[in-house]
Amino acid sequence: MGRVFVITGSGKGIGREMALHYLAQGNVVAGCSRGEPSIVDKNYTHFQLDVADEKAVVAMVRTVRKSHGVIDVLLNNAGIAAMNHLATTPMQTLQKVFATNVFGSFIFLREVAKVMMRAKTGRIVNFSTVAVPLRLEGETVYGASKAAIEHLTRVAARELGSSGITVNAVGPAPVDTDLVRSVPPEKIDALIARQAVRRFGTFADVIQVVDFFIDPRSSFVTGQVLYLGGAG
Amino acid sequence: MKEKILSIIYAALNDASEELGKPELARPGPETHLYGRKGHLDSLALVNLLADVEQRVADDLGKAIVLADERAMSQKRSPFATAGTLADYIELLLSEG
Numbered sequence: 001m002g003r004v005f006v007i008t009g010s011g012k013g014i015g016r017e018m019a020l021h022y023l024a025q026g027n028v029v030a031g032c033s034r035g036e037p038s039i040v041d042k043n044y045t046h047f048q049l050d051v052a053d054e055k056a057v058v059a060m061v062r063t064v065r066k067s068h069g070v071i072d073v074l075l076n077n078a079g080i081a082a083m084n085h086l087a088t089t090p091m092q093t094l095q096k097v098f099a100t101n102v103f104g105s106f107i108f109l110r111e112v113a114k115v116m117m118r119a120k121t122g123r124i125v126n127f128s129t130v131a132v133p134l135r136l137e138g139e140t141v142y143g144a145s146k147a148a149i150e151h152l153t154r155v156a157a158r159e160l161g162s163s164g165i166t167v168n169a170v171g172p173a174p175v176d177t178d179l180v181r182s183v184p185p186e187k188i189d190a191l192i193a194r195q196a197v198r199r200f201g202t203f204a205d206v207i208q209v210v211d212f213f214i215d216p217r218s219s220f221v222t223g224q225v226l227y228l229g230g231a232g
Numbered sequence: 233m234k235e236k237i238l239s240i241i242y243a244a245l246n247d248a249s250e251e252l253g254k255p256e257l258a259r260p261g262p263e264t265h266l267y268g269r270k271g272h273l274d275s276l277a278l279v280n281l282l283a284d285v286e287q288r289v290a291d292d293l294g295k296a297i298v299l300a301d302e303r304a305m306s307q308k309r310s311p312f313a314t315a316g317t318l319a320d321y322i323e324l325l326l327s328e329g
Contacts, residue, residue, distance in 0.1 A: 114287070163280075
């Protein structure tokens with residue numbers, strides 16, 4: 001029997017690819033995004049919401065648990081980026097990026113963890129970026145929000161370890177998605193030049209890491225952040 | 233409504249009693265101490281109890297509430313002191329929709 005997944009940001013990009021991948025394996029997926037669903041599958045349910053809207057997230061998680069009894073896996077993927085020099089970064093950018101990336105990830109982490117704590121088992125994967133270890137110029141806000149997620153990951157792993165829940169993070173190298181397309185090409189080229197393996201990441205690269213983290217045999221792997229492309 | 237909420241808390245305490253090996257929680261009443269100076273629960277056990285109660289409220293009463301909110305954390309008298317104070321707090325949250 002398949003597992004029950006919650007995947008945030010499943011409307012497009014990596015979130016959508018992960019949803020399709022785990023649906024194809026016979027799992028049940030509850031996804032969310034601000035827009036209309038982009039997946040039609042009998043095992044897929046879409047919730048149209050803003051991940052920083054606490055009430056909407058609480059209602060979604062309770063609905064999923066009520067429908068399926070458990071939540072086995074949370075892929076806390078929803079995120080937005082912003083590129084700007086810190087001297088020209090408006091406060092509003094900071095608020096928007098932190099609301100989605102940090103607050104949104106935290107609310108899902110908290111609500112799904114409560115469900116998993118009762119079951120005494122669960123797998124949570126958060127999403128960081130190579131922009132954190134590479135300390136990329138122009139990504140102070142985005143990088144800071146993802147650095148916060150890495151800290152949440154490490155501490156959550158400790159707080160939830162006794163409940164049989166693992167919490168890890170993957171830090172993808174640039175993958176050709178909407179999020180990366182908004183970055184000037186020369187910036188992306190410079191970034192890729194700093195990786196050990198100099199190419200774009202692919203959805204399959206990311207899913208490979210997620211598969212490892214959520215494997216039932218990975219119960220001793222927690223509190224880790226794994227960067228792709230040798231960027232760390 | 234208060235009786236229904238108390239019965240939800242008691243059911244969660246019964247489970248906690250078994251899990252924690254604390255028979256004193258098996259037959260709870262409104263005065264049963266949860267957390268604080270005379271409390272039977274440590275912080276982690278309280279977190280588990282609150283998560284359990286939230287889910288039972290969602291299942292039995294169809295309402296999604298978050299117990300550990302800003303107000304609960306800042307009150308002079310903690311709503312998590314006894315089963316009775318917790319029931320009062322849940323009733324308040326439910327009345328606010």
